[in-house]
Amino acid sequence: MILSSFQTFIIICMVTIGTMVTRFLPFILLKGERANNPYITYLGRVLPYSAIGLLVVYCLKNINFKDPVNFLPELIAVVFIAILHFWKENTLLSIGLGTVFYMILVQMVFV
Template sequence: MSGNLQMLVTIAVIALATFATRVLPFLCFGSREPPAMLSTVEKNLPPMILLLLVIYCLKDVQWFSAPYGFPELFTIGVVAGLHFWKRNAMLSIFAGTGIYMALVQLDLFSFL
């Protein structure tokens, strides 16, 4: 299969799979209430995913050498405070990313 044809087939399969995942819930639950288990998953999945992201982000932090994880802990505090204050996930995520990148790139905790 040539490179262009393979790329087009791949894009078509991905588009079809994406469309199917968007349509399937409406076909299954369009006229009735979803099961209680699905509602529980819907309610609890976003916090669980965020917790996994935090754990993943902290897995390589050097806690016993400078800067001792201060940029990460400071950013987590800012994100948590901003989220509790404004209740806006996008604002919290973008502000946290920007602050963390600034702290790491500018090496603001080098004095430790």
């Protein structure tokens, strides 16, 4: 530990405050009347779809196209999940098999 216990605790508090501000802010700013604003209602309806899109990209942000090893496992696994999910329509199966398939790819195929 480089920091003292007190300093560590302060850092933990900062991380907590930072995270909580981002989570509570919309509920504090958009209370009551403003929550019924048609623009906010519209955003609340379309934003989740964009947010999941952002999240997928966020998870895959570390791939790069310089070396096939750095993007093929992700690409193949996502295509595998898509096919499996449209075929079987079973969420847990798609996630479980998709993950196992990816692990096989990164541990045995693309090493």
